[in-house]
Structures are given as structure tokens and as C-alpha cells.
Amino acid sequence: MLVLGAGPGGYAAAFMAADLGLAVTLVDEEINPGGVCLFRGCIPSKALLHASKLISDSREAAGIGIDFGKPVIDLKKLREWKDHVVQKLTAGLGQLCARRTIHYIRGHGRFLDSGSMEVKGSEGAEQKISFDHAIVASGSKPVTLPVASASRRVLDSTSALNLEDIPGQLLIVGGGYIGLEMGTVYCELGAEVSVVEMAPNLLPGTDSDLTDVLHARLARHFKSIMLTTRVTKVEEEGGGLRATLQGQDGKISRQHFDKMLVAIGRTPNSKGLGLENTDAELTPDGFLRVDPQRATTDPRIHAIGDVAGEPMLAHKATHEGRVAAISLSGGKAAFEPRAIPSVIFTNPEIAWCGVTETEARKRNIRFTITKFPWAASGRAATINRMDGFTKLILHPDTGRILGVGIVGDGCGELISEGVVAIEMGARASDLELCIHPHPTLSETIMESAQLATGYGTHFFKPQS
Amino acid sequence: MITEFKLPELGENILSGTVVKIPVKTGDSVKKEDTVLEIEASKATIEVPSPVDGIIREIAVQEGQEIKVGQLIMKIQTEGAKGAPEGKTEAKAPPPAQHAPIREEKAAAPPPETAEEVAAAPSVRRLARERAVDISKVKGSGPAGRILEEDVIAYARGIKKEQPAPEIQQELLPDFTQWGEIECVPMGATRLHIARHLSAAWHVIPHVTHFDKADITELEITLKKYSTRERALTITPFLIKIAASALKLFPHFNASVDMRKREIAYKKYFNIGVAVDTEKGLVVPVIRDVDKKNIFAIADELKEVSKRARANKLTIAEMQGGCFTITNLGGIGCTSFAPIIHWPEAAILGVPRSRWEPVYIDKQFVPRKVLTLSLSFDHRIIDGAEAARFLRWICQTAEQPLLLEMEG
Ligand SMILES: Cc1cc2nc3c(=O)[nH]c(=O)nc-3n(C[C@H](O)[C@H](O)[C@H](O)COP(=O)(O)OP(=O)(O)OC[C@H]3O[C@@H](n4cnc5c(N)ncnc54)[C@H](O)[C@@H]3O)c2cc1C
Numbered sequence: 115m116l117v118l119g120a121g122p123g124g125y126a127a128a129f130m131a132a133d134l135g136l137a138v139t140l141v142d143e144e145i146n147p148g149g150v151c152l153f154r155g156c157i158p159s160k161a162l163l164h165a166s167k168l169i170s171d172s173r174e175a176a177g178i179g180i181d182f183g184k185p186v187i188d189l190k191k192l193r194e195w196k197d198h199v200v201q202k203l204t205a206g207l208g209q210l211c212a213r214r215t216i217h218y219i220r221g222h223g224r225f226l227d228s229g230s231m232e233v234k235g236s237e238g239a240e241q242k243i244s245f246d247h248a249i250v251a252s253g254s255k256p257v258t259l260p261v262a263s264a265s266r267r268v269l270d271s272t273s274a275l276n277l278e279d280i281p282g283q284l285l286i287v288g289g290g291y292i293g294l295e296m297g298t299v300y301c302e303l304g305a306e307v308s309v310v311e312m313a314p315n316l317l318p319g320t321d322s323d324l325t326d327v328l329h330a331r332l333a334r335h336f337k338s339i340m341l342t343t344r345v346t347k348v349e350e351e352g353g354g355l356r357a358t359l360q361g362q363d364g365k366i367s368r369q370h371f372d373k374m375l376v377a378i379g380r381t382p383n384s385k386g387l388g389l390e391n392t393d394a395e396l397t398p399d400g401f402l403r404v405d406p407q408r409a410t411t412d413p414r415i416h417a418i419g420d421v422a423g424e425p426m427l428a429h430k431a432t433h434e435g436r437v438a439a440i441s442l443s444g445g446k447a448a449f450e451p452r453a454i455p456s457v458i459f460t461n462p463e464i465a466w467c468g469v470t471e472t473e474a475r476k477r478n479i480r481f482t483i484t485k486f487p488w489a490a491s492g493r494a495a496t497i498n499r500m501d502g503f504t505k506l507i508l509h510p511d512t513g514r515i516l517g518v519g520i521v522g523d524g525c526g527e528l529i530s531e532g533v534v535a536i537e538m539g540a541r542a543s544d545l546e547l548c549i550h551p552h553p554t555l556s557e558t559i560m561e562s563a564q565l566a567t568g569y570g571t572h573f574f575k576p577q578s
Numbered sequence: 579m580i581t582e583f584k585l586p587e588l589g590e591n592i593l594s595g596t597v598v599k600i601p602v603k604t605g606d607s608v609k610k611e612d613t614v615l616e617i618e619a620s621k622a623t624i625e626v627p628s629p630v631d632g633i634i635r636e637i638a639v640q641e642g643q644e645i646k647v648g649q650l651i652m653k654i655q656t657e658g659a660k661g662a663p664e665g666k667t668e669a670k671a672p673p674p675a676q677h678a679p680i681r682e683e684k685a686a687a688p689p690p691e692t693a694e695e696v697a698a699a700p701s702v703r704r705l706a707r708e709r710a711v712d713i714s715k716v717k718g719s720g721p722a723g724r725i726l727e728e729d730v731i732a733y734a735r736g737i738k739k740e741q742p743a744p745e746i747q748q749e750l751l752p753d754f755t756q757w758g759e760i761e762c763v764p765m766g767a768t769r770l771h772i773a774r775h776l777s778a779a780w781h782v783i784p785h786v787t788h789f790d791k792a793d794i795t796e797l798e799i800t801l802k803k804y805s806t807r808e809r810a811l812t813i814t815p816f817l818i819k820i821a822a823s824a825l826k827l828f829p830h831f832n833a834s835v836d837m838r839k840r841e842i843a844y845k846k847y848f849n850i851g852v853a854v855d856t857e858k859g860l861v862v863p864v865i866r867d868v869d870k871k872n873i874f875a876i877a878d879e880l881k882e883v884s885k886r887a888r889a890n891k892l893t894i895a896e897m898q899g900g901c902f903t904i905t906n907l908g909g910i911g912c913t914s915f916a917p918i919i920h921w922p923e924a925a926i927l928g929v930p931r932s933r934w935e936p937v938y939i940d941k942q943f944v945p946r947k948v949l950t951l952s953l954s955f956d957h958r959i960i961d962g963a964e965a966a967r968f969l970r971w972i973c974q975t976a977e978q979p980l981l982l983e984m985e986g
Contacts (some may be wrong), residue, residue, distance in 0.1 A: 511635050512636065513722070539696075539697030
């Protein structure tokens with residue numbers, strides 16, 4: 115079996131297939147497995163977000179009587195630490211690969227037909243590899259903004275993670291999760307951050323009650339958040355950039371920035387792979403078309419991860435990788451999740467899984483909602499973060515949990531309980547009857563469930 | 579408000595019953611005293627009325643389930659005190675504190691029940707995949723219909739059973755070659771079908787066989803008298819006609835039992851099957867609407883159909899739709915025999931060879947032509963006394979055919 119791309123999808127597939135006894139070749143341009151997620155995505159961004167959280171937490175500590183003073187930031191050291199984290203994890207993956215005797219080839223791969231691939235090494239060396247089955251896990255890359263020229267001052271997520279310097283004025287184009295996460299990092303490191311977003315709210319598609327809480331806090335820290343606004347022109351101007359912004363009413367403003375980060379989405383890496391030499395078909399959006407076993411329309415080629423469709427998330431890629439490997443080894447596997455969790459690592463975090471309120475409305479699904487405010491949580495009070503709530507989306511007749519949405523400090527660590535509940539077909543009463551440890555934020559899930567079934571302990575609701 | 583409706587007391591000493599019918603479904607609105615459940619207890623069907631006006635939100639029992647007095651049967655949502663739906667009543671509650679939790683209810687069209695929405699743990703879904711079970715077809719026995727491992731296993735077994743007719747488990751045959759030479763021949767399709775069909779019928783129907791004697795001395799004379807070269811009248815067409823009339827008089831014999839639905843289907847048509855011995859084995863063509871045909875017409879049809887049966891030319895449709903079967907071995911021999919019912923019918927009439935017997939009439943024995951008829955019947959729906967009456971009526975009518983016109 116051949117796996118093209120060694121991101122969280124590709125390496126998980128390769129490892130599983132090798133463990134199931136297949137002879138596996140793994141092809142990637144990087145020196146080690148890891149893909150976008152480890153080299154220039156999840157891991158470096160979360161390392162930097164941890165640093166920025168330390169800054170904001172220590173600043174806010176002044177409010178409870180501990181003043182650390184203004185932090186001194188050694189950008190070089192921070193960068194080195196982040197790179198070290200990436201290096202350590204990817205080297206570990208390289209070792210795991212070797213232990214499984216997976217044949218790892220560094221180079222750029224291209225399908226010659228449904229049974230062979232040509233790999234061009236970095237030094238120009240070429241080799242041809244034949245296979246019975248291939249899994250395409252080539253991931254995705256950032257979408258570029260046509261009006262922004264190829265300037266050193268126009269960043270994408272990859273160059274922004276390199277942390278060359280901290281610009282005085284930073285414009286973030288795109289209010290999606292990557293833009294807001296990177297904006298949070300640069301803001302805490304000292305940049306004045308402005309965000310423009312075409313849609314009428316941040317994180318388009320996310321339930322607006324969740325984003326409202328985040329918006330309220332970001333509005334206090336960012337210089338400005340411009341919604342329903344688009345960038346129509348970008349010019350170099352005296353050691354910086356001049357951006358032309360057009361608002362909803364058509365009003366045009368020109369503003370100066372030192373740098374600009376374009377984070378307007380990602381597009382699947384499905385071009386330049388020689389897929390035209392196979393029978394694998396693409397969707398109109400450029401994703402490989404796949405079935406529940408992740409087979410493409412070419413029976414010898416499977417596809418997983420970002421290149422196989424939304425949501426473009428590392429854990430979804432990994433799960434698909436295991437499904438594809440098991441099914442190619444003759445096992446009966448299918449990709450059929452009820453709940454894929456999403457976490458946005460801003461401050462506060464936002465996390466959800468299963469059906470969202472927005473989706474339920476759109477799909478005409480009947481539902482009931484219960485919300486437990488963190489203002490009523492003892493734990494939230496002790497960490498001085500009452501800005502948040504825990505929401506359950508339930509079937510109105512059975513109380514079955516259809517979705518969970520949370521906003522609040524560190525809530526990414528809470529969402530997995532929702533995933534398990536949904537996958538197991540649990541009802542609100544099941545969560546209500548499970549004892550949750552006190553004082554923790556996880557209690558907010560139990561208390562939200564209590565509200566669904568009747569009486570809450572820490573919130574009094576008169577019954578009609 | 580949600581009313582939890584529990585099974586009320588049904589009568590003296592009745593502590594439980596079997597749900598035979600649930601005439602309502604989730605989402606239905608019901609009025610107080612509307613029947614929401616039918617229960618069978620102590621051989622009686624009891625209708626259970628709703629205690630309130632409202633909308634059924636959950637049904638906690640299933641048809642066929644044995645339930646006890648006091649057990650939750652359904653949840654009924656009743657309207658708020660002022661007649662407002664629940665959601666609105668809540669909205670009227672005192673305005674909550676600033677960070678008050680919110681509980682809203684939004685109603686829209688019911689969600690399409692896709693496979694995706696089936697409640698089952700991932701491990702159970704995987705099991706279903708491995709057993710090639712479509713999980714959306716499995717009925718969950720867990721809370722709120724959650725599908726458990728056992729449900730999938732039971733369903734997988736169920737499917738296998740439904741495909742071919744139930745194969746009755748049988749001990750392995752001994753090795754006959756230890757006693758002598760044998761030859762093994764594969765069963766033909768007809769033989770296999772007969773074997774399965776008869777095993778299944780014998781397995782599901784509790785058979786009882788009655789015997790009774792008919793004096794057919796006069797009848798034989800009559801039949802002979804009206805026979806021609808083209809149409810030799812035998813006793814079979816005559817019995818076919820009598821049988822149809824008997825079914826009219828005794829409707830339980832023209833019925834089929836459905837234990838799963840707990841129903842008895844009474845047929846309003848009178849089609850009689852006749853067992854015909856062919857080279858390939860027994861087949862049972864059906865003569866339709868016997869009540870509307872005279873004996874000559876029946877005789878002609880029987881002759882024609884038997885000929886085609888022996889030529890292996892019958893269609894499947896011609897062998898279906900029977901209500902009652904007659905099997906006549908008289909041409910071969912036999913003094914009497916106990917036939918197996920042709921499922922899903924309720925009874926079968928066995929006709930052996932008639933014999934001259936000494937019959938005690940007017941203080942002396944006289945030779946009479948006597949036929950010992952047998953009747954195998956489904957004891958689930960036919961009681962012994964009724965079967966005796968049925969068979970007696972057939973015998974009497976054979977002796978005094980006028981009864982056909984008077985009662986039949
Ligand atoms: C800034 C940022 C933050 C993110 N944060 C998160 C997060 O917090 N959580 C989360 O779940 N997801 C996050 N993501 C998304 C996540 O990184 C992707 O969903 C995930 O990496 C997809 O995995 P994949 O296996 O499909 O492919 P990728 O990780 O994209 O890996 C594809 C690999 O294939 C290689 N490749 C492609 N074509 C070829 C070729 N022709 N020959 C050889 N090699 C090839 C690429 O070099 C790459 O190494 C983030 C992404 C970014 C950019």
C-alpha cells in the first residue's frame with residue numbers, strides 16, 4: 115500500500131495498515147511525518163496560543179492581587195521553543211514509522227496511473243513505485259487573496275507562525291478560526307490587531323450565541339473588528355501596506371498596516387498529483403469524491419483528510435485514515451461519525467460537537483435547548499472566568515443529546531464528554547445522573563442536563 | 579406538563595396483560611377516554627383509555643409486550659393551565675436573573691429518520707456492519723430506543739430465519755453403509771418444498787384428527803347413474819361441493835391464525851384444494867369459488883386440472899389461495915388416515931377407500947358401502963366438539979344430499 119502525504123491522516127493510515135500486516139510506503143516532502151498539523155498548523159499555533167494565554171492570565175492576575183508587571187518577551191527564544199516542540203513531535207513520528215518498518219520516502223509524488231507513482235526527491239532523484247492500493251492524504255493549503263500582492267508583508271498562516279517580528283499594526287483578513295487564533299497570539303505579543311470579515315459575524319457558521327461571548331472579549335483587546343467588510347485593494351506604502359476596505363453600506367476607507375495576515379480559508383491539495391491519470395473524480399470544490407470506506411471513484415485509490423472533504427480537521431483526518439486502512443485490509447469499517455468535535459483555541463475557547471443550533475434550524479430538525487451559564491458555576495468563579503455557558507441541543511421527545519456547544523475558558527477539554535454522549539445515543543438524563551467532580555467546569559454539562567430534565571441545583575427555575 | 583401514564587388496574591386479580599394493539603403513535607393528540615392501548619388479559623381484550631387530553635410524547639411499550647399494572651406505558655403532554663403550549667408557559671415564568679439559563683423549545687417539521695439518527699453506540703454500529711445488518715431496521719430495546727448489541731444479534735438471527743422456511747433441526751443420520759449398500763440422491767426442488775412445507779405445518783399447527791363414517795350406498799348409486807362416458811362422476815367432486823357448504827356453516831374452518839399479529843383471518847371465499855399424486859410428488863391445485871359451481875362443473879374442472887398437474891403444467895397461482903383441502907387415497911386403498919393440514923389452512927379432509935360393512939339397521943345387519951372420513955384440524959382455533967359437528971355434517975350430507983340444498 116502507498117500513502118501520499120504524511121499528515122495526521124496519512125501517518126495514521128500508514129501506521130494502522132502496517133500494524134494490520136500490509137507493506138506500506140509513505141511519501142511526503144518533509145523530512146518526517148507530521149503534515150500541516152505538526153509543521154505549520156495545530157501544534158505550532160497551539161504552542162504560541164499557550165504563550166499568549168500566559169501573558170493574558172498574568173496580566174489579569176493583577177485584578178486578584180498579583181501583579182507580574184509588564185512581560186519581557188524574547189521572541190527568538192519563544193520561536194525556538196515552538197520549533198523545538200514541533201521538532202520533538204515530528205521526530206517521534208519518524209521513529210514510530212521506522213519501528214513499524216514503513217518505507218518512508220521524501221519527495222513529491224505524482225500518480226502515473228492507478229497502480230504506480232513517480233516520486234521526485236528534493237535532489238532531483240526520481241523513482242517509480244508500484245502499489246496495489248493507494249491512499250491520498252495530501253491535505254490542503256491556504257487560499258490566497260487575489261488583491262494582495264506577493265509581498266513580504268502579506269502573511270499566510272505558515273509565515274505568521276514563523277513569528278519573524280511583531281508588527282505594530284496587523285490586519286487580519288478573515289474572521290475564521292485561524293485568523294482569530296493568530297490574531298490572539300499577535301495581540302498578546304503586542305501588535306495592534308484589526309480584523310475584517312465579509313460575513314456579518316465572526317466564525318461564520320458557528321452558533322452566534324457562542325461567538326457573541328468571544329466577540330465581546332475580543333472587542334476589548336483588538337483594535338477593531340470590522341464585519342460585513344471586504345478588502346478590495348492592497349498597496350505597498352512607505353514601509354507598510356495600504357488596504358482599501360469596503361463596508362456593508364459601500365463606504366470605502368483606506369488604512370495603513372505594517373503587515374497583513376490572509377486567513378480566508380483552505381483549499382484541498384488535489385492538483386498536481388497526477389490524479390487525471392487515475393479514475394478518481396473531484397467534487398466541484400476540488401475535494402476527492404469518497405464513499406463511507408473513503409474509496410474514491412477509482413477502486414484502487416482511497417482518500418482521507420482535508421483532501422477528502424470538510425471539516426478540515428486533524429482528528430477527522432486521523433479517524434478517516436484508520437477507517438481506510440482497516441477497510442483496505444479487509445475489515446468492515448465505515449466513516450460514520452455522529453459527532454465530530456470542533457475546538458477554537460481563542461480566549462475564551464469555543465467548542466461544539468454534533469448538531470449545532472444553526473444546522474438544526476437549517477435541516478428542520480426538532481430540538482430543545484438548555485443552557486447553563488458559567489456565572490452559576492463555582493469553578494468558573496474560582497478561576498475568575500465567568501464568561502461562558504454550556505448548551506445542550508436535545509431531541510424534544512426523548513431528551514436524546516443531539517449537540518453540545520460550549521464557550522468559556524479551556525472548554526476544548528470539556529467537549530469530548532459531549533462526543534461520547536452523542537455517539538452512545540445518551541439522553542440528558544444519562545448525563546444528569548452521572549456524578550461530575552466538584553468544583554470543575556465539567557459540572558456545567560451535568561447542570562445543563564439537569565435543567566433539561568427538571569430542576570437544577572445551582573439554578574432555580576420556577577416550574578409552571 | 580408531562581403526564582406519566584401508568585397501566586391502571588384492569589380488574590380484579592388482573593396484574594398484567596399483553597399489549598395487543600397500540601392504536602396511537604408518538605405525536606398524536608388524544609382526548610380523555612380515547613383508547614390508547616388494547617390489552618389482552620385472562621383471554622379478554624381490554625381497552626385502556628387516556629386519563630387526560632394531550633399529545634403523546636413517548637410510548638414506552640410495544641405490541642406483544644407483557645406489561646404489569648403500574649408500569650409506565652406512555653408520556654402524555656398536557657396543555658398548560660391557561661391552555662398555552664408548554665414552551666410559552668415557561669416563557670411567562672418570572673424573568674430570570676441576568677445570566678439565567680434559558681430553556682426554549684422550538685418546534686419544526688419532524689426530522690427525517692435517517693440511518694444517521696439511529697441511537698446506537700459506535701461499537702454496536704460496527705457489529706451491525708460486520709454482520710451485514712442494516713442498523714436502521716433494528717428495533718432498539720434500550721432507553722429511548724437505543725440499539726444494544728443483543729438487538730443486533732437477535733436481528734441478525736431473525737433475518738437468517740426469515741429467508742428460507744424454518745429448517746427444523748434434525749439429528750445427523752447414522753452411517754448406513756455399516757449395514758449395507760446405499761445410494762444418496764439429491765432432493766428435487768418439489769420434494770424439498772414439500773418437505774419444508776409439511777415440517778413447518780406440522781411444527782406450527784397443533785393437529786388433532788377425528789374420524790367418522792358415512793354410508794354412501796345410495797350416493798354411489800346416484801353417482802353411477804349420472805355418470806356418462808365423458809364424465810365419470812366420482813365421490814371427490816361431490817365432497818368438494820359438500821366441503822364448501824360446510825365451510826359456510828362453520829366459519830372457523832375457513833380461517834387462518836396469525837400468532838404474531840394475534841389475529842384470525844376469516845375468508846369470505848370458498849376455494850377448495852385437491853391433493854393430486856404426481857410423479858414428482860404431491861401437488862394441490864385449487865378449485866375456486868366452489869360455492870358458485872355445480873357438481874358437474876366441479877367434476878370437469880377437477881379432471882382438467884388433475885391432467886395438467888400430472889403433466890407438470892400447473893402454475894403457482896393455481897396452487898395458491900385454497901381455504902380447505904381434500905386428499906383422496908380411495909383409488910389406492912387405506913381404511914382411514916390422518917393427513918397433515920395444508921398450512922395456512924385450518925383443516926383437511928382425508929378420504930380413504932369405501933368398504934362394504936355390516937351395518938345394524940332395523941334389528942339386522944345389512945351390507946352397506948361405508949366411507950371412514952378423517953378430518954385433521956388446527957386445534958388453536960377449532961375446538962374438538964365443533965370439529966365433530968363439522969365432520970358429522972359432511973357424513974350426513976353424503977348420506978342425504980338434500981341437506982346440501984336445505985342447509986348448505
Ligand atoms: C494554522 C492552522 C491551525 C490549525 N489548527 C488546527 C487545530 O487546532 N485542530 C485541528 O484539528 N486542525 C487544525 N488545523 C487543520 C489541520 O492542520 C488539518 O486539518 C490537518 O493537518 C489535515 O491533515 P491531512 O492528513 O489531511 O493533511 P496535511 O496535514 O495537510 O498533510 C498533507 C501532507 O501531504 C504532503 N503532500 C501533499 N502533496 C504531496 C505530494 N504531491 N507529494 C508529497 N507530499 C505531499 C504535504 O507536504 C503535507 O505534509 C490547523 C491548520 C492550520 C493551517
